[in-house]
Amino acid sequence: MPLHFRRTSAPSTVTVDAPARLHLGFLDPSGSLGRVFGSLGLVIDGAGTELEARLAETDSIAGTMTDSERARIGWCLERLHAAYGPAPVAFNVLRTPRAHSGLGSGTQLALTIGTAYARLTGLATTTAELARLLGRGGRSGIGILGFDSGGLLLDGGAPRDRRGAGVPPLVARQHFPDAWRVMLVTDTSREGLSGEAERRGLAALAPFPQQLAAHLCHLVLMRILPGAADGDFDAFAHGITEMQQIIGEYFAPVQGGVFASPDVEAALRAAAAGRPAGIGQTSWGPTGFALLPSALEADAALLAARAAVRDKPHIECAVCAARNRGAVIRVSGALDAHVDAA
Structure with missing residues (x-):
């Protein structure tokens, strides 16, 4: 046509x-x-x-x-x-x-x-x-x-x-609240799945449980989106982290874990330790993210992430809005x- x-x-x-x-x-x-x-x-x-x-x-x-x-x-x-x-x-x-x-x-x-x-x-x-x-x-x-x-x-x-x-x-x-920040952590030695490899990976997965799908919808509509609308960072961040854990576990058989890169995961866990943060992986990775409530918290998280991977030059960390x-x-x-x- x-x-x-x-x-x-x-x-x-x-x-x-x-x-x-x-x-x-x-x-x-x-x-x-x-x-x-x-x-x-x-x-x-x-x-x-x-x-x-x-x-x-x-x-x-x-x-x-x-x-x-x-x-x-x-x-x-x-x-x-x-x-x-x-x-x-x-x-x-x-x-x-x-x-x-x-x-x-x-x-x-x-x-x-x-x-x-x-x-x-x-x-x-x-x-x-x-x-x-x-x-x-x-x-x-x-x-x-x-x-x-x-x-x-x-x-x-x-x-x-x-x-x-x-x-x-x-x-x-x-x-998205203007004060909140995003920290990106990328493993430059890896690439996420794409093309035919991505199609094969998706085809190899078991059906996603309807109960989990219902829970994710509940998280998004009653915690994540309202958290952003109200400026309630804790509700928003906890919802994102939980959603990412569920999705990461589902895709783990294809990507090798909840995160595609163990080094990215290590940096994100260090960044989130002792501070409010929502962490996860975007798409198939290898980029992960930490969502932070302020520029000050983002700078502290960035220092912690870089310290955790100081001996891993293939890991890059940066903060953006x-x-x-x-x-x-x-x-x-x-x-x-x-x-x-x-």
Whole structure:
């Protein structure tokens, strides 16, 4: 079926700055009530993707990227040309996070390419339409929804018999308290599962118990989201840690433990010792996170984490803030930013 689209006036240069995201856990990986997965996630500052694009005589791809990212950009361009017609574009990649580290780099890259292409060629298309065209959002909608709005997000998963047919719907969006912080701990010697290895891993897992799915839904709706809304950090952090433990135990047979990296786990346990913190792993890792109630607590947690892995140079620790807005798009030097959802 051909894609239907409208054209608007096109600018000469577009820069897209897309944020990273933490995947905080699935609600029901087996779809016991008919909808599969359902995701909780948080958009964060730092570790995002930024690129600039302009119309050109031929397609070109330059900047800082890996060979696999270059190939991914080429594939996205082929899909865009096939759907919307040939329009050569020159891309310059300014910044990308490390691939397969749990920060949603694949979705960021696809959506920045698609959005820049759409703006340059005057296409009035949505992020969800671009995501479907470029093969994103098959399991989780957090990266796609976060591209538009930022914040703490809950998606409703997909009908079990139609998974991958579209972007999961946004069920809830909560402003993340400005004072709270995020500490990231990454094992640079590992990569999270992706592609065929990820599909095999998911297929090897036993069905997720309906009782646990019900408990996770209860945690999210009656502790985690209200905790963020009320600024009740203890309730929020305890809910996140419990959710992560349950999900981590379920995926442990595939990833080798509750955390994919024992060294990341050691750093996070040290960071959380004696202070309020919500800890876990984003997606398949190897990046873990600790959520802290203030910049002061985050600095103390960072010192503790680094002390715990001082002899492990492959472990990187950093503190960042959450992000309550989505991607920022600069058109011909004028700021045109996605705004927070109502």
